[in-house]
Amino acid sequence: MTRRRLPVWLALGGAVLIGVLTALQARINGQLGVRLDDGFAAAVVSFGSGLVILLALSALLPSGRRGFATLVTEVRGRRIPFWMLCGGAAGALTVATQGLAVGIIGVSLFTVGVVAGQAVCGLVIDRIGYGPAGIVAVTLGRVGGAALALVAVGVSLTGSGVHDVPAWMLVLPVLAGAGIAWQQATNGRLRQRVGTPLTATLVNFIGGTLLLAIAAAVHIAIDGPPAAFPTDPWLYLGGATGVVYIMLSAGLVAHTGVLLMGLASVVGQLSMSLILDLTWPAPASPGLAQELIMVAIAMASVVVATARRRRGQAGMRERSGRASSALRRPPPERSGLPPT
Numbered sequence: 001m002t003r004r005r006l007p008v009w010l011a012l013g014g015a016v017l018i019g020v021l022t023a024l025q026a027r028i029n030g031q032l033g034v035r036l037d038d039g040f041a042a043a044v045v046s047f048g049s050g051l052v053i054l055l056a057l058s059a060l061l062p063s064g065r066r067g068f069a070t071l072v073t074e075v076r077g078r079r080i081p082f083w084m085l086c087g088g089a090a091g092a093l094t095v096a097t098q099g100l101a102v103g104i105i106g107v108s109l110f111t112v113g114v115v116a117g118q119a120v121c122g123l124v125i126d127r128i129g130y131g132p133a134g135i136v137a138v139t140l141g142r143v144g145g146a147a148l149a150l151v152a153v154g155v156s157l158t159g160s161g162v163h164d165v166p167a168w169m170l171v172l173p174v175l176a177g178a179g180i181a182w183q184q185a186t187n188g189r190l191r192q193r194v195g196t197p198l199t200a201t202l203v204n205f206i207g208g209t210l211l212l213a214i215a216a217a218v219h220i221a222i223d224g225p226p227a228a229f230p231t232d233p234w235l236y237l238g239g240a241t242g243v244v245y246i247m248l249s250a251g252l253v254a255h256t257g258v259l260l261m262g263l264a265s266v267v268g269q270l271s272m273s274l275i276l277d278l279t280w281p282a283p284a285s286p287g288l289a290q291e292l293i294m295v296a297i298a299m300a301s302v303v304v305a306t307a308r309r310r311r312g313q314a315g316m317r318e319r320s321g322r323a324s325s326a327l328r329r330p331p332p333e334r335s336g337l338p339p340t
Contacts, residue, residue: 011255012264012302014248019268021245022114023107027276028238029095030102030110035235038226039099040216042238046095047212050239051205058202067199080193087186087200088207090179091246095238096212097176101169106281107273108291109165110173112153114269115298117177118262119149125185125258132188132254145263145305152270152297155290181258187246188253197250204246263302270295 006014025046033042058064074080094114102110123146129135136142183204191200220226253261274291 006255014252015264016268018245019265020272023269023272025241026098026102029098032235033099034103035230036226040219041226042099043095044212044216046238047209050243054202063196067194067196070194087183088204090183092208092211094176097172107276111269111273113173114177116153117174118181119146121178121181122258122262131185131258136257145301148301152294184249184253187250191250197247200250201246266298270298
């Protein structure tokens with residue numbers, strides 16, 4: 001049975017929401033990392049709490065139980081390869097980067113680094129057909145959208161605030177963005193195999209929690225334990241936020257492709273980053289003018305990529321319709337004369 005595709009506007013709206021939630025999670029985990037003076041411990045708290053939520057949902061919901069049973073059967077039958085279970089590694093990198101860097105560089109600088117990684121990696125992944133949507137043609141619109149997203153990154157690096165930021169704090173978000181693009185494609189393919197984004201998300205959180213727990217243990221052995229855990233409840237909502245947006249991305253990427261998913265989520269990320277950094281600025285946050293320019297350019301990148309995509313789809317439907325009409329057209333009557 002052919003799966004029904006969502007309207008473009010609805011799929012893109014969901015992708016924008018993913019970006020909003022990603023920015024919120026970044027601020028929550030970044031602040032928890034600052035309060036604990038340990039980004040790895042903050043990441044373990046975020047992923048660990050999300051894992052508890054997913055275990056409960058998988059046990060309570062029929063779709064979760066079916067999905068987990070399918071996962072076990074498919075893994076035992078070696079029909080789900082090991083690499084398809086590794087999406088949690090990218091999630092672990094993202095959350096660890098949030099805890100380590102966002103409290104210093106702010107949500108906006110973190111986001112534009114993620115944009116760079118997502119734009120380039122998403123374009124490559126779509127071109128080689130790694131994502132669940134298969135091979136997505138590299139059109140001028142898609143290349144232009146990715147290029148505009150990179151322009152937004154360039155704007156963010158022109159401020160004086162970044163000069164005092166360690167280089168690794170600027171590189172890690174780029175790597176996290178590339179990981180997010182790969183994670184979205186991998187989760188989308190796993191979701192197709194198990195039948196529900198809930199199980200695909202659970203697999204991510206299991207793997208990510210294990211990796212982060214090992215990293216936190218090594219960090220504690222070297223630098224000592226984190227500071228006392230704060231009592232503010234909102235600092236522990238990063239895991240729940242991650243559960244929501246990873247499930248959304250696993251379900252929506254087949255309708256958008258990896259690059260368009262990334263570009264639309266960028267709009268949500270930068271818009272929410274602007275709000276967060278204006279109300280709660282970090283030491284290295286860009287100024288208001290830069291952030292407004294970044295948001296405008298990012299939104300333009302989605303418009304360019306989407307407009308080209310719609311025209312391309314319309315052209316494909318028109319060509320398909322002409323081909324179908326030609327197939328249905330009766331052949332010309334023969335005259336009975338031999339061909340000349």
